[in-house]
Amino acid sequence: MTAHTAAPHMAARDMEAPGVRIRDLTVVYKTPSGELPAVRGVDIALAPGTITGVVGESGSGKSTLALSLLNAVQPPGRIAAGSVEIDGLGDVLTLRGEDLRRARGRQVGYVFQAAQNSLNPLKTIGKQLLDLGRSHDVEDLRALVRDAKDLLARMGMDGARVLDSYQHELSGGMRQRVGIMLALVLNAKVVVLDEPTTALDMITQATILRIIREVHEERALTTLVITHDVGAVAEVADSLAVMYGGRVVEHGPVTEVLGDARHPYTQGLIRAIPRLTGDLSLARALPGRPPTLGTLPKQGCVFRERCERRMDVCETDEPMSVNRDGRTVACHATDRHLTLVKRKEFV
Amino acid sequence: MITGTGITKIFKQRGGVLGAREVPALRGVDFAIAKGGAASFIGESGSGKTTLGRIIAGLETHDAGEIVIDGVPMSPLSHRARQPYFRRVQLIHQDPYSALNPTRTIHQTLEAPLRLRAKQTGRPRSWVDGRAEELLAMVGIDPGYVLPRYPHQLSGGMRQRVVIARALTMDPEVLVADEAVSMIDVSLRLGILALLKDLRERLGVGVLFITHDIATARYVGDDGELYVLYRGQVVERGATEKIIADPVHPYTQSLLSAIPVLHGLERPGAERVVPREMQREGLPDGGCLFARRCPFSTERCESEMPVLGRDGGPGTETEQEHACFHPERRGVIPVGVGE
Numbered sequence: 001m002t003a004h005t006a007a008p009h010m011a012a013r014d015m016e017a018p019g020v021r022i023r024d025l026t027v028v029y030k031t032p033s034g035e036l037p038a039v040r041g042v043d044i045a046l047a048p049g050t051i052t053g054v055v056g057e058s059g060s061g062k063s064t065l066a067l068s069l070l071n072a073v074q075p076p077g078r079i080a081a082g083s084v085e086i087d088g089l090g091d092v093l094t095l096r097g098e099d100l101r102r103a104r105g106r107q108v109g110y111v112f113q114a115a116q117n118s119l120n121p122l123k124t125i126g127k128q129l130l131d132l133g134r135s136h137d138v139e140d141l142r143a144l145v146r147d148a149k150d151l152l153a154r155m156g157m158d159g160a161r162v163l164d165s166y167q168h169e170l171s172g173g174m175r176q177r178v179g180i181m182l183a184l185v186l187n188a189k190v191v192v193l194d195e196p197t198t199a200l201d202m203i204t205q206a207t208i209l210r211i212i213r214e215v216h217e218e219r220a221l222t223t224l225v226i227t228h229d230v231g232a233v234a235e236v237a238d239s240l241a242v243m244y245g246g247r248v249v250e251h252g253p254v255t256e257v258l259g260d261a262r263h264p265y266t267q268g269l270i271r272a273i274p275r276l277t278g279d280l281s282l283a284r285a286l287p288g289r290p291p292t293l294g295t296l297p298k299q300g301c302v303f304r305e306r307c308e309r310r311m312d313v314c315e316t317d318e319p320m321s322v323n324r325d326g327r328t329v330a331c332h333a334t335d336r337h338l339t340l341v342k343r344k345e346f347v
Numbered sequence: 348m349i350t351g352t353g354i355t356k357i358f359k360q361r362g363g364v365l366g367a368r369e370v371p372a373l374r375g376v377d378f379a380i381a382k383g384g385a386a387s388f389i390g391e392s393g394s395g396k397t398t399l400g401r402i403i404a405g406l407e408t409h410d411a412g413e414i415v416i417d418g419v420p421m422s423p424l425s426h427r428a429r430q431p432y433f434r435r436v437q438l439i440h441q442d443p444y445s446a447l448n449p450t451r452t453i454h455q456t457l458e459a460p461l462r463l464r465a466k467q468t469g470r471p472r473s474w475v476d477g478r479a480e481e482l483l484a485m486v487g488i489d490p491g492y493v494l495p496r497y498p499h500q501l502s503g504g505m506r507q508r509v510v511i512a513r514a515l516t517m518d519p520e521v522l523v524a525d526e527a528v529s530m531i532d533v534s535l536r537l538g539i540l541a542l543l544k545d546l547r548e549r550l551g552v553g554v555l556f557i558t559h560d561i562a563t564a565r566y567v568g569d570d571g572e573l574y575v576l577y578r579g580q581v582v583e584r585g586a587t588e589k590i591i592a593d594p595v596h597p598y599t600q601s602l603l604s605a606i607p608v609l610h611g612l613e614r615p616g617a618e619r620v621v622p623r624e625m626q627r628e629g630l631p632d633g634g635c636l637f638a639r640r641c642p643f644s645t646e647r648c649e650s651e652m653p654v655l656g657r658d659g660g661p662g663t664e665t666e667q668e669h670a671c672f673h674p675e676r677r678g679v680i681p682v683g684v685g686e
Contacts, residue, residue: 057532057533057534058503058532156624172392201391201392201559202391202559202560202602202605202606203391203601203602203605203622204391205605205607206604206605206606206607206621207624209607228532228533229533229607230533230609231606231607231608231609232607234607234608234609234610234611235607235608235610254610254611255610255611256611257611258609258610258611258612259610259611259612259684260611268534269533269534270609270612272533272534272535272536272537273533273562273609274536274537274540274560274562274563274565274566275562275609275613276561276562276565276591276603276606276680276681277613277680277681277682277683278683280565280566280569283537283566284537285534285535285536285537285538285539285541286534286535289502289504289505289532289535290502290532290534
């Protein structure tokens with residue numbers, strides 16, 4: 001398994017994984033009631049060579065955040081403020097036209113949500129690979145095909161057969177791997193995976209998560225995984241960012257965030273995950289429902305309506321992100337109880 | 348009480364140069380759902396779990412076997428005579444977004460079946476509105492808010508509750524919930540699962556719970572039975588908590604091993620069963636259906652098909668039933684930190 005990766009990716013491995021810094025990112029969508037923020041003031045750094053997981057429910061802004069990394073937010077959406085700095089590339093949000101097109105695929109690989117359905121049904125995988133190569137002016141297309149075969153073999157597939165196949169001849173898990181291959185074959189060092197395991201069977205999901213982890217390490221990537229599934233992130237990520245209502249409400253090392261969540265939303269979310277072990281009576285759904293663009297409160301904390309630790313200040317002031325010992329939390333209540341008592345009121 | 352014995356379904360694929368091909372979707376499945384009980388069917392896509400749900404709901408025919416509802420075997424009855432029986436089984440779909448008519452308010456959605464029900468049971472028309480409110484309250488939503496609204500004005504969780512309320516209009520004996528929470532936001536899933544469990548206790552309605560996510564089965568029927576389906580065959584069956592805690596079939600163990608570990612809250616189990624991956628899955632002739640993928644298969648598994656039972660050879664009798672020649676306990680599920 002490990003043998004075929006050695007030669008072609010030596011060069012890739014020598015290169016340092018790039019860091020990514022998203023600063024004060026705000027993305028708005030035009031609606032009948034004015035421009036509303038789907039992502040608001042998000043600050044998040046992806047440390048070089050790590051996998052960051054972004055977890056959020058519908059309407060949390062996680063997919064919009066991911067698209068911003070490609071500067072690919074489509075109208076009626078618009079990136080209103082902020083920057084996305086990628087080492088060796090600069091601020092992606094200032095790139096335009098050809099420069100932007102080249103960066104996509106070359107520097108930033110993207111595995112789309114439902115990658116299973118993002119392939120062209122009329123062309124073989126190999127043809128689509130060659131199209132990709134030509135559109136990026138790859139001179140040695142033979143080498144590209146060789147790299148693609150190596151990558152597919154690395155993911156446990158028969159490369160030659162897959163390249164000769166149409167998408168309908170491949171299973172969901174195989175298509176997902178083809179999506180990952182296409183995102184990596186131009187040697188992108190930053191990879192974004194949007195819901196990589198949705199709609200896959202359990203065993204296939206475990207295989208894909210293992211592959212993401214292994215390929216990430218072997219190719220020295222900086223990876224962002226966007227998902228609604230806390231379990232998938234727990235399995236694969238180094239750090240975990242939790243999004244709610246367009247904000248990152250908590251961010252930190254994955255074991256710490258799961259083992260000792262500080263934001264009431266994270267705590268509630270973890271308590272709401274159906275698990276194989278543990279007391280059934282302690283598990284509870286969060287009250288209320290996730291906000292949509294239209295129901296987001298104009299001021300104050302976006303989570304307060306569902307929060308059991310709501311205070312007066314939450315109605316009026318939006319909590320700032322506070323960074324303490326490598327963890328970021330945006331919550332008035334957490335802020336206070338951290339300085340006063342350590343985890344007393346929360347049983 | 349609904350029981351099924353030897354339920355078999357074969358899909359015939361037409362066309363192709365070699366003519367028709369037969370694809371077995373269910374291979375002699377036995378099951379029973381008691382009043383207020385829970386039976387959870389676990390399996391991956393292609394395991395036959397959805398087909399089974401549709402057969403039990405009367406939406407699909409089967410090729411062999413017998414379904415008995417309230418002591419009445421269905422096969423001798425005409426299609427028409429079966430209808431009142433199958434009306435007692437209501438299906439809850441996976442997708443609450445497409446299960447409701449977008450041009451009807453929730454009031455209209457509930458009114459139509461309730462009128463029918465009023466007619467069947469000789470109740471006055473005035474009963475309908477009160478019953479609609481009662482049912483919505485029962486599924487945990489505010490009737491005043493929901494009744495005048497259209498489906499698009501409701502969240503996924505609310506829509507799924509409306510779908511459940513609509514199923515309850517027929518006073519069903521059994522609810523068939525097919526992946527009923529897979530499209531619901533994570534923070535709300537537990538609410539729907541708890542509702543199904545609550546309905547079992549309050550109304551005595553049985554739940555046939557179909558899912559690929561084993562953990563969710565605990566929240567609907569930890570006291571019920573779990574059936575693990577692989578390619579149309581039940582490969583392990585027993586008390587839900589027992590099988591989750593102590594599975595013996597390598598396929599069940601593979602499924603449980605595949606569930607992500609919540610690092611920080613859990614530690615991975617001591618062992619992990621990873622099935623072999625097939626480029627093209629061929630089935631052995633007459634052998635165990637899982638043999639080609641099973642990391643523990645032997646020659647016997649390739650040539651002989653194991654049947655569901657308790658015996659795994661001398662000294663290895665298990666509490667649950669399994670279809671494996673080499674059942675063995677393996678610690679595959681994660682352990683809670685601090686447990």
